[in-house]
Amino acid sequence: MEKCEKESTTYDPFLERLVRETDTSSDRIRAKLSNRYEWCFCELCWRSTEYSISMAAPKVFKRLQRGNVKVVPLTDSIRTAAQKKADALVARYEKALNGEFDRHEHSRMLTRYCDMLEMQGDFSVAAFREHVERRMLISTWAKHGELLRPTDLPGQPEGAAKPSKLYCEAHNPRRSDDSRRTYQRDRRFARQYEDLIAQIWSQEVATLPSWNIEAHAYVRREAYRLLQALKSPTSEMDDLLTQGIMSQAEIARKLGVSRQAVSAAIKQRRQKQTSG
Numbered sequence: 056m057e058k059c060e061k062e063s064t065t066y067d068p069f070l071e072r073l074v075r076e077t078d079t080s081s082d083r084i085r086a087k088l089s090n091r092y093e094w095c096f097c098e099l100c101w102r103s104t105e106y107s108i109s110m111a112a113p114k115v116f117k118r119l120q121r122g123n124v125k126v127v128p129l130t131d132s133i134r135t136a137a138q139k140k141a142d143a144l145v146a147r148y149e150k151a152l153n154g155e156f157d158r159h160e161h162s163r164m165l166t167r168y169c170d171m172l173e174m175q176g177d178f179s180v181a182a183f184r185e186h187v188e189r190r191m192l193i194s195t196w197a198k199h200g201e202l203l204r205p206t207d208l209p210g211q212p213e214g215a216a217k218p219s220k221l222y223c224e225a226h227n228p229r230r231s232d233d234s235r236r237t238y239q240r241d242r243r244f245a246r247q248y249e250d251l252i253a254q255i256w257s258q259e260v261a262t263l264p265s266w267n268i269e270a271h272a273y274v275r276r277e278a279y280r281l282l283q284a285l286k287s288p289t290s291e292m293d294d295l296l297t298q299g300i301m302s303q304a305e306i307a308r309k310l311g312v313s314r315q316a317v318s319a320a321i322k323q324r325r326q327k328q329t330s331g
């Protein structure tokens with residue numbers, strides 16, 4: 056019979072020691088990560104979560120005796136070896152494109168070495184090189200140890216500042232005193248923030264491509280700026296909006312957001328008044 060689960064401990068690069076591995080992902084986090092467009096955004100703003108950033112930053116570790124682990128540095132000789140492999144593959148790909156092998160060789164190479172989704176239809180030599188260079192670097196480096204991402208490391212003790220799946224660095228309450236304050240301030244308006252985002256989407260649905268991650272970032276950013284302006288203790292914007300003294304365009308200019316965003320805020324306020 057095969058041994059189940061090869062490891063029950065894992066290396067925590069922040070604590071710099073091995074920790075017990077358990078699945079602590081809550082339903083909330085699971086739901087968030089399953090959303091194709093929302094998973095990478097901080098709950099409270101438009102920035103990327105720490106988790107989504109660390110996904111792009113793998114590291115190689117070496118297990119030592121007695122459970123200790125050390126980071127394997129990415130040296131020049133690893134880089135050189137990786138570059139050689141990449142160059143050879145690119146040369147072969149070029150030949151394949153020129154029909155020097157059988158006619159399926161270039162597509163075989165693409166499926167073997169590249170992420171087809173990421174390539175977005177660009178199968179040029181330059182695009183192939185970009186993918187292969189990155190992949191060869193990681194795989195050559197990984198031969199010297201074990202490839203881990205900070206995000207592969209759930210189940211750390213309370214208080215450990217692991218990459219947050221919900222918040223950006225500025226909003227992760229465990230990151231610093233500053234970030235805890237920002238978190239506490241903005242968390243109170245989280246519901247309102249979500250509503251503003253939905254309102255802006257409904258206003259700009261005809262002009263914004265909802266399949267584009269940039270559009271999502273744009274809407275979240277507009278909503279965040281608007282919310283900050285509305286919640287600022289020195290701002291009378293809330294009153295002005297209520298009384299309808301300023302025009303939407305005027306308010307938008309003052310706040311530095313789009314008129315659609317202001318219009319969304321006014322709608323939200325009306326809905327709240329009629330429902331409350």
Ligand SMILES: [Zn+2]
Nearest residue numbers: 097100223226
């Ligand atoms: Zn944030």
